[in-house]
Amino acid sequence: MSAMKETLPESILECQDLVAGYELKAGFVRAVDGVSFALKRGEFLGIAGESGCGKTTLAYAVMRLFRDNAKIKSGKILFGGKDITHAPEEEIKKLRWEHISMVFQSAMNALNPVLQIGEQLTDGWLAHKRGEVREAKARALEVLKLVDIPEDRYNAYPHQLSGGMKQRVMIAMALMLQPEVIILDEPTTALDVVVQRTIIEKIQELRKTFRFSVIFITHDLSLLVEISDLLAIMYAGKIVEYGPASEVFYNPVHPYTRGLMASFPTLSGPIVRMGGIEGKPPDLIDPPSGCRFYPRCPDRHDGCDRDTPPLRQVRPGHFAACDGE
Amino acid sequence: MTRPRSGKSDPAISRLATVNDMTEEILRLESVSKHFPIRSFRRFGEVVHAMDDVSFILGKGEVLALVGESGSGKTTTASVIAQLYPITSGVIRLADPRSPNGFQSVSRKLSGKELLSYRKRVQMIFQDPFGSLNPTHTIEHILSRPYLIHDKVVRENEGEKRKAALKRQLQQLLRSVGLEPPQQFLDKFPHELSGGQRQRVNIARTFSIEPEIVLADEPTSMLDVSIRISIMNMMLAFQEERQMSFLYITHDLAGARYMAQRIVVMYAGMIMEIGTSDEVVQRSAHPYTKLLRSAAPAPEEGLMRKRLITQGDIPSLIHPPSGCRFHPRCPYVMAQCSKTIPPLKEVESGHSIRCFL
Numbered sequence: 074m075s076a077m078k079e080t081l082p083e084s085i086l087e088c089q090d091l092v093a094g095y096e097l098k099a100g101f102v103r104a105v106d107g108v109s110f111a112l113k114r115g116e117f118l119g120i121a122g123e124s125g126c127g128k129t130t131l132a133y134a135v136m137r138l139f140r141d142n143a144k145i146k147s148g149k150i151l152f153g154g155k156d157i158t159h160a161p162e163e164e165i166k167k168l169r170w171e172h173i174s175m176v177f178q179s180a181m182n183a184l185n186p187v188l189q190i191g192e193q194l195t196d197g198w199l200a201h202k203r204g205e206v207r208e209a210k211a212r213a214l215e216v217l218k219l220v221d222i223p224e225d226r227y228n229a230y231p232h233q234l235s236g237g238m239k240q241r242v243m244i245a246m247a248l249m250l251q252p253e254v255i256i257l258d259e260p261t262t263a264l265d266v267v268v269q270r271t272i273i274e275k276i277q278e279l280r281k282t283f284r285f286s287v288i289f290i291t292h293d294l295s296l297l298v299e300i301s302d303l304l305a306i307m308y309a310g311k312i313v314e315y316g317p318a319s320e321v322f323y324n325p326v327h328p329y330t331r332g333l334m335a336s337f338p339t340l341s342g343p344i345v346r347m348g349g350i351e352g353k354p355p356d357l358i359d360p361p362s363g364c365r366f367y368p369r370c371p372d373r374h375d376g377c378d379r380d381t382p383p384l385r386q387v388r389p390g391h392f393a394a395c396d397g398e
Numbered sequence: 399m400t401r402p403r404s405g406k407s408d409p410a411i412s413r414l415a416t417v418n419d420m421t422e423e424i425l426r427l428e429s430v431s432k433h434f435p436i437r438s439f440r441r442f443g444e445v446v447h448a449m450d451d452v453s454f455i456l457g458k459g460e461v462l463a464l465v466g467e468s469g470s471g472k473t474t475t476a477s478v479i480a481q482l483y484p485i486t487s488g489v490i491r492l493a494d495p496r497s498p499n500g501f502q503s504v505s506r507k508l509s510g511k512e513l514l515s516y517r518k519r520v521q522m523i524f525q526d527p528f529g530s531l532n533p534t535h536t537i538e539h540i541l542s543r544p545y546l547i548h549d550k551v552v553r554e555n556e557g558e559k560r561k562a563a564l565k566r567q568l569q570q571l572l573r574s575v576g577l578e579p580p581q582q583f584l585d586k587f588p589h590e591l592s593g594g595q596r597q598r599v600n601i602a603r604t605f606s607i608e609p610e611i612v613l614a615d616e617p618t619s620m621l622d623v624s625i626r627i628s629i630m631n632m633m634l635a636f637q638e639e640r641q642m643s644f645l646y647i648t649h650d651l652a653g654a655r656y657m658a659q660r661i662v663v664m665y666a667g668m669i670m671e672i673g674t675s676d677e678v679v680q681r682s683a684h685p686y687t688k689l690l691r692s693a694a695p696a697p698e699e700g701l702m703r704k705r706l707i708t709q710g711d712i713p714s715l716i717h718p719p720s721g722c723r724f725h726p727r728c729p730y731v732m733a734q735c736s737k738t739i740p741p742l743k744e745v746e747s748g749h750s751i752r753c754f755l
Contacts (some may be wrong), residue, residue: 192435
């Protein structure tokens with residue numbers, strides 16, 4: 074993807090041909106297989122895909138949160154132009170929360186149930202030696218205010234908060250040290266539509282104020298196209314389509330993207346029976362040769378099972394890994 | 399709140415009846431309320447108003463969607479219809495041709511025998527595909543229970559053994575929900591299946607005894623978007639084929655419009671709007687429905703859509719707000735809204751809202 078490399082100087086976070094996954098007895102699960110993207114300062118990148126497509130693994134790889142059998146096989150992760158793929162843990166610790174932070178999937182489980190939220194909020198600040206306990210508390214109250222949580226909740230335990238409030242506490246925590254990049258992994262999946270919308274609006278508002286970049290991971294494509302600048306569609310460990318959100322939404326090229334578009338009912342227009350996508354994603358230990366989507370693809374033709382289609386530019390800035398049409 | 403003696407005494411209900419006078423009605427809720435007592439010494443005597451004055455009619459072969467946020471009382475509504483707990487006040491009427499007046503009224507706890515025959519006709523699909531299948535049993539065991547309990551094992555001919563007949567029925571059932579080859583699934587335990595497959599087993603269990611009414615409580619909310627539509631299509635196909643009546647519970651307005659002919663919108667235990675799917679979604683009249691609609695993702699309406707923004711959360715149901723339960727969040731709130739509960743009023747034929755506007 075030479076076209077993307079040209080954006081290198083201004084990009085804050087970059088992945089180059091990243092291969093990451095899990096070492097199992099049966100073999101290596103290539104959960105992330107040759108993923109490249111570049112995130113500019115202040116940009117909103119949405120990553121969409123089904124469960125098991127590798128989107129969470131990608132987030133964990135970027136945060137270098139791999140343990141035990143999880144490995145980065147090859148490729149590079151660059152943060153601010155610096156290669157952090159194999160940087161020592163000490164260096165990464167300084168990077169996490171300070172420069173890049175993450176809001177984990179299901180806030181219900183990501184908060185420690187036996188600690189008050191104030192303590193959990195200030196923990197990172199103190200570990201990064203930003204200042205005294207008193208200052209930490211002041212900052213924590215400041216970020217709670219940013220996410221519209223009243224000050225008196227500082228001493229509350231997670232079980233005393235509603236689902237939406239817990240999620241906002243997680244976002245407050247991610248903001249504590251004013252990082253340049255925030256990764257949000259399915260932050261609103263377990264929430265109601267109205268609560269989801271308030272949280273999204275909050276993230277957008279904060280992003281305008283503090284100019285951080287966002288990677289937003291979800292399986293809900295209909296939500297993602299409304300809020301992202303850039304959209305990446307992942308399937309079986311690979312990015313199959315990438316481009317400006319409106320461009321991908323109005324002119325989807327990859328059959329998988331089109332299948333996803335045909336998977337959510339609409340609020341307006343005639344009600345048409347939707348097809349969705351038949352079949353299920355492939356086994357990532359022994360993925361099919363050629364295009365990984367071809368067993369489910371409605372438009373497959375001879376050769377799809379032989380050659381892996383590369384991401385090619387279909388329009389300026391819009392890439393798709395399909396040679397159809 | 400007074401309990402109406404029959405449907406005719408309540409003007410709201412008789413109006414609702416007109417919605418469906420084309421089709422036969424199968425289930426009717428009349429001013430049903432469900433209050434849960436709080437089991438705490440300090441708060442003795444207080445109750446959670448999970449459902450208040452809920453009235454609607456489900457037609458035979460109709461899909462009716464119940465839409466609302468968490469805590470709106472939609473799951474409670476399904477649970478009281480399924481007789482998981484008795485109602486506090488009101489009446490649930492289930493059409494019953496064998497009964498002299500044409501229906502069976504339920505207002506108290508049913509006895510074991512009554513419950514069994516009731517559940518033969520009314521079944522529920524639960525929301526969580528992970529929690530609603532017993533992890534210690536095989537799929538075969540789980541799916542054979544309804545056939546045995548409701549005595550629905552049908553032998554094809556005299557020579558067929560009961561066990562063989564059950565097996566044949568189970569295989570047929572699994573095939574009908576797209577789990578093939580069936581033998582492979584019968585021997586599996588729930589944890590060996592994916593979320594989508596588990597939900598298919600759940601749906602198979604519900605449909606196994608061919609109930610007349612299916613209460614589907616957010617059956618797709620915990621599934622991936624790409625799997626959702628296939629599960630929805632499968633339920634619709636079943637419903638159409640057997641002319642079952644469906645109460646489809648969801649918080650997704652677009653999904654409700656896709657599935658249902660009519661939509662009931664609930665908020666904080668009360669019905670806020672009721673009408674045909676297109677009326678409720680395209681010409682939403684209640685401010686709460688408008689809020690729900692504007693919060694839902696709808697990229698097809700343009701990416702820079704203007705939205706209705708409100709503050710606050712769903713209110714406490716222990717001390718629900720006086721007057722209209724939505725008034726603390728309503729952008730169009732007026733003086734009378736906090737004083738009296740607005741009645742359900744018709745805005746166009748068959749389309750009613752609980753609002754003074």
